[in-house]
Amino acid sequence: MKYFMLIWAGLWRKKTRTVLTMLSIVVAFLLFGLLQGINQGIKAGLGDTGNNRLWTTARMSAVSSMPAALMVRMQTVKGVRTIAHLSFFGGYFQDAKNALPAFATNVDKLAVVYPELNITPAQIAAMQTTRPGALIGRPLAKKYGWKIGDKIPVGTTIWTNNDGSNNWAFDIVGIFDPTPQFERSPLGSAFWINYAYWDEARKFDNHRVHQFIVQVDNPAQAAVISSAIDKMSENSPDETRTQTENAALQSQLKQLADINFIANSIVGAVMFTLLFLTANTMMQSVRERIPELAVLKTLGFSGGTVSTLVLVESLMLCLFAAAVGLVLSAGAMKAVGSVLGPTRLPGIVIAAGLVIAVALAIISGLPPAFRAQRLNIVDALAGR
Amino acid sequence: MSTLVSLNNVVKRYQRGKQSVEVLHGVNLSIEQGEFLALMGPSGSGKTTLLNLIAGLDQPTEGEVTVAGERIDKMSGGKLAKWRARHIGFVFQFYNLLPVLTAARNVEVPLLLTNLSSSKRKQNVRAVLELVGLADRATHKPGELSGGQQQRVSIARALVADPTLLVCDEPTGDLDRENAEEILKLLQTLNREQGKTIIMVTHDPLAADHASRTLHVDKGRLGDTPVRSAA
Numbered sequence: 338m339k340y341f342m343l344i345w346a347g348l349w350r351k352k353t354r355t356v357l358t359m360l361s362i363v364v365a366f367l368l369f370g371l372l373q374g375i376n377q378g379i380k381a382g383l384g385d386t387g388n389n390r391l392w393t394t395a396r397m398s399a400v401s402s403m404p405a406a407l408m409v410r411m412q413t414v415k416g417v418r419t420i421a422h423l424s425f426f427g428g429y430f431q432d433a434k435n436a437l438p439a440f441a442t443n444v445d446k447l448a449v450v451y452p453e454l455n456i457t458p459a460q461i462a463a464m465q466t467t468r469p470g471a472l473i474g475r476p477l478a479k480k481y482g483w484k485i486g487d488k489i490p491v492g493t494t495i496w497t498n499n500d501g502s503n504n505w506a507f508d509i510v511g512i513f514d515p516t517p518q519f520e521r522s523p524l525g526s527a528f529w530i531n532y533a534y535w536d537e538a539r540k541f542d543n544h545r546v547h548q549f550i551v552q553v554d555n556p557a558q559a560a561v562i563s564s565a566i567d568k569m570s571e572n573s574p575d576e577t578r579t580q581t582e583n584a585a586l587q588s589q590l591k592q593l594a595d596i597n598f599i600a601n602s603i604v605g606a607v608m609f610t611l612l613f614l615t616a617n618t619m620m621q622s623v624r625e626r627i628p629e630l631a632v633l634k635t636l637g638f639s640g641g642t643v644s645t646l647v648l649v650e651s652l653m654l655c656l657f658a659a660a661v662g663l664v665l666s667a668g669a670m671k672a673v674g675s676v677l678g679p680t681r682l683p684g685i686v687i688a689a690g691l692v693i694a695v696a697l698a699i700i701s702g703l704p705p706a707f708r709a710q711r712l713n714i715v716d717a718l719a720g721r
Numbered sequence: 722m723s724t725l726v727s728l729n730n731v732v733k734r735y736q737r738g739k740q741s742v743e744v745l746h747g748v749n750l751s752i753e754q755g756e757f758l759a760l761m762g763p764s765g766s767g768k769t770t771l772l773n774l775i776a777g778l779d780q781p782t783e784g785e786v787t788v789a790g791e792r793i794d795k796m797s798g799g800k801l802a803k804w805r806a807r808h809i810g811f812v813f814q815f816y817n818l819l820p821v822l823t824a825a826r827n828v829e830v831p832l833l834l835t836n837l838s839s840s841k842r843k844q845n846v847r848a849v850l851e852l853v854g855l856a857d858r859a860t861h862k863p864g865e866l867s868g869g870q871q872q873r874v875s876i877a878r879a880l881v882a883d884p885t886l887l888v889c890d891e892p893t894g895d896l897d898r899e900n901a902e903e904i905l906k907l908l909q910t911l912n913r914e915q916g917k918t919i920i921m922v923t924h925d926p927l928a929a930d931h932a933s934r935t936l937h938v939d940k941g942r943l944g945d946t947p948v949r950s951a952a
Contacts, residue, residue, distance in 0.1 A: 339833050339839070340833060342822065342826060342829075343819075343830070343833070346819060346821040346822050346826075347821075349821060350820070350821050628817060629817070629819055632813070632817045632819070633830070634802065635776075635778060635805065635811050636805070636806065636811070636830060636831045636834070636878075637802050637803065637804075637805045637806020637807070637809075637831065637834050638802065638806075638834065639798070639799045639802040639803070640798060640799070640802070641799070714773075714778045714779070715773055715778055715779045718778075718813070718817075
């Protein structure tokens with residue numbers, strides 16, 4: 338601690354250079370925190386959901402439909418508890434720009450397989466008594482200011498009804514309040530309509546659905562059950578593909594972009610560049626202070642003490658700037674997270690960031706520290 | 722008086738590229754406790770090399786160097802560093818103060834190697850700055866001080882740990898006559914009133930006049946007898 342004044346003095350010998358180097362480290366760790374935070378947050382989010390849910394879609398494509406009757410046969414597979422299904426209605430409200438996350442489903446079963454949606458028995462009953470009814474998530478209701486009793490006109494470019502028109506209308510019979518985790522998911526803010534009503538009213542693709550959500554008794558049996566379900570339609574025109582909800586979501590995300598790979602690549606490149614920058618700064622700083630370090634050694638500081646001073650200086654520079662970067666990224670996560678998902682910087686990212694900062698400090702501080710230790714006093718004082 | 726510094730047949734060779742250059746050729750020297758010795762000689766004569774060997778900054782190729790009763794010619798780097806901290810106060814020609822530290826902080830640096838408390842260190846720093854007449858400049862950084870004042874800070878730094886031996890390498894080499902005279906008088910006072918043993922390398926015969934003994938170094942050899950001896 339008594340050497341702090343020497344370390345502090347060394348650090349601020351060239352203020353501009355130190356500030357610029359710190360800023361580079363701050364920006365790098367801000368980027369690190371933000372990218373890894375979102376990446377880890379998404380992973381953690383996926384890890385929390387759907388442990389006992391399987392998604393069954395058409396093997397050909399997730400947007401192809403399958404016979405709704407498959408559900409009856411699937412229900413016979415050992416370990417299957419409940420099956421809900423959904424079909425993409427899509428559609429828009431007033432203008433094609435106002436796309437709606439509208440799905441047709443069997444609401445009573447949906448409420449069972451997705452307890453996170455908090456659909457109440459009264460809402461299920463309301464849907465069953467009002468065939469053109471719609472159940473909507475609170476976020477969607479807030480967005481458009483809809484309330485129970487409103488009749489919502491919904492346009493679609495896909496689904497023609499039996500009248501030959503593309504205009505549909507649904508009565509809002511309930512507004513559900515999903516868990517915070519589901520609030521930002523498409524299911525949590527969806528516009529749910531009765532499958533039975535919609536299937537009767539549409540002109541084509543009747544008696545078919547886009548996806549089954551299978552709730553199983555034991556998540557450990559997921560692979561066996563998936564295989565058994567897919568075997569039922571093997572070699573038929575409607576082969577299925579069943580996977581856990583997590584795996585399905587991850588593969589959907591990967592279709593969009595491999596966030597993990599992108600985050601790791603960017604952070605890796607930034608850290609690699611930062612290593613050279615910090616190492617160069619430390620080398621330059623020590624090179625300029627060779628006579629001062631020689632004076633310290635003349636006064637009786639050992640080679641080990643002088644090299645430790647240099648290493649601690651590097652540690653202070655990197656750790657302080659990295660901590661600032663991580664704090665800023667935690668703040669940025671709150672702002673950006675509401676759009677992208679996670680809002681808190683995970684502890685693992687903070688810990689990893691600090692470990693990287695220490696590694697960065699040691700790797701960039703070791704060569705100049707070694708040089709300071711080996712410094713020949715006579716040569717250094719003579720300027721050789 | 723007892724012998725503080727003893728050099729016995731000291732040889733120093735430097736390797737310059739492929740060439741081996743012998744700078745000191747079998748030097749024998751004895752310095753008594755309380756002496757103020759001036760080492761004079763032309764550039765390249767080996768006087769700074771001799772000073773570095775006595776101060777434990779360098780080690781001889783051959784021969785023995787004994788200072789304050791300890792053989793320092795075979796000491797390891799770490800041991801020698803500790804020995805320097807305990808026995809040597811060094812004054813440089815160009816002061817070599819740490820530019821970002823105040824005068825008081827610069828003077829405090831050697832005390833960091835001791836077990837003194839922060840308040841005791843500050844007390845010692847204040848006392849030694851008063852001794853060199855710079856108590857009112859304690860919070861000034863080297864850049865805010867004149868050359869003479871910087872050299873006084875440098876002397877205060879050399880004195881603060883109460884070393885056995887004060888080693889000065891051209892302490893007035895970068896100063897004008899007036900400032901040089903003040904520094905030399907200060908060294909003389911430290912020698913006469915505090916009993917400090919001082920070895921000073923200088924080109925300047927007027928500076929050497931302040932010493933109690935002057936020796937000439939020429940081409941790596943000491944003159945057989947002192948060229949002059951002053952009271």
